[in-house]
Amino acid sequence: MKNIVHAFAGSPLDRAGVKRPDAAWIAEQAHSDAARFLPFVDLSAVIHAQDDAADRLLWLSGADLTGNNIATLEDALFLGLNEQNAARFAVSLDSAKDWTDLGRAMDLRTLAVNGTIDASELAIAGQAKSMLEWHKQHGFCARCGTADNVADGGYKRVCPKCERMHFPRVDPVAIMLVTRGDKCLLGRSPHFVPGMYSTLAGFMEPGESIEETVRREVMEESGISCGHVAYHSSQPWPFASSIMIGCIARATSDEINIDPAEIEDARWFDRDEIQSMRERKHPEELTIPFRFAIARHLIRAFLDGWEG
Numbered sequence: 241m242k243n244i245v246h247a248f249a250g251s252p253l254d255r256a257g258v259k260r261p262d263a264a265w266i267a268e269q270a271h272s273d274a275a276r277f278l279p280f281v282d283l284s285a286v287i288h289a290q291d292d293a294a295d296r297l298l299w300l301s302g303a304d305l306t307g308n309n310i311a312t313l314e315d316a317l318f319l320g321l322n323e324q325n326a327a328r329f330a331v332s333l334d335s336a337k338d339w340t341d342l343g344r345a346m347d348l349r350t351l352a353v354n355g356t357i358d359a360s361e362l363a364i365a366g367q368a369k370s371m372l373e374w375h376k377q378h379g380f381c382a383r384c385g386t387a388d389n390v391a392d393g394g395y396k397r398v399c400p401k402c403e404r405m406h407f408p409r410v411d412p413v414a415i416m417l418v419t420r421g422d423k424c425l426l427g428r429s430p431h432f433v434p435g436m437y438s439t440l441a442g443f444m445e446p447g448e449s450i451e452e453t454v455r456r457e458v459m460e461e462s463g464i465s466c467g468h469v470a471y472h473s474s475q476p477w478p479f480a481s482s483i484m485i486g487c488i489a490r491a492t493s494d495e496i497n498i499d500p501a502e503i504e505d506a507r508w509f510d511r512d513e514i515q516s517m518r519e520r521k522h523p524e525e526l527t528i529p530f531r532f533a534i535a536r537h538l539i540r541a542f543l544d545g546w547e548g
């Protein structure tokens with residue numbers, strides 16, 4: 241299998257894990273003329289205003305931020321160094337200030353669906369959004385409740401009172417295509433677009449292996465039992481900050497019994513039917529997810545003959 245780089249993965253930035261604990265180095269990077277800042281408003285990226293071409297991220301200079309009085313360099317989160325060793329940061333603009341001359345706000349799901357943005361820019365935007373969102377929600381120490389401080393350029397927070405360190409969280413989600421010979425199991429959640437069927441998925445819980453999460457979630461949602469579970473690939477998913485762990489699992493039973501609290505339908509599909517969904521030629525107008533979702537690639541692996 242060739243090495244798959246999913247949407248939101250493949251950032252070209254060097255996260256500089258050795259250098260970033262040095263606060264003076266971070267400050268020097270932020271004040272460098274070569275530094276650029278990726279602006280967000282309410283967790284949507286502010287991108288270039290032109291709407292007649294591909295979506296492009298808007299990289300502001302420190303002078304753009306301070307000159308317009310829309311953010312301070314000290315509040316920027318360090319993302320990494322580009323290939324020219326220039327620092328890249330994420331910054332939340334003050335939504336009360338007028339930033340609308342700079343560009344237009346676009347949420348990351350729309351950016352991904354549009355599919356015109358450069359893949360490496362989408363990966364950087366995903367990292368930025370996940371980090372900004374975590375800091376927005378973690379201003380206080382989870383152990384003692386004291387207001388804590390940003391450290392390592394934003395890769396951690398440290399409590400000044402109890403010295404507890406807190407790290408940006410990543411929530412693991414198992415997402416699995418279930419196969420049964422020449423059929424695969426897809427389901428639909430009530431919030432999907434009409435007609436779309438996708439792979440089942442669920443958050444991992446403490447004390448579970450990935451294989452155990454896969455078998456539990458498939459049983460809970462569809463009543464199908466699974467045996468062998470194979471790892472396929474993974475995808476960072478910035479809603480809010482998950483890692484989608486893509487697997488292909490072999491079912492050991494046939495009879496579907498859905499949990500209506502989780503999904504509204506699940507069915508077995510054969511390869512011909514999946515192919516028609518992929519080509520948008522299905523007689524019931526059923527479809528599979530967009531290309532930016534790992535689910536589509538798991539379904540594609542099944543079409544290519546992988547049964548887990």
Ligand SMILES: [Zn+2]
Nearest residue numbers: 381384399402
């Ligand atoms: Zn504390």
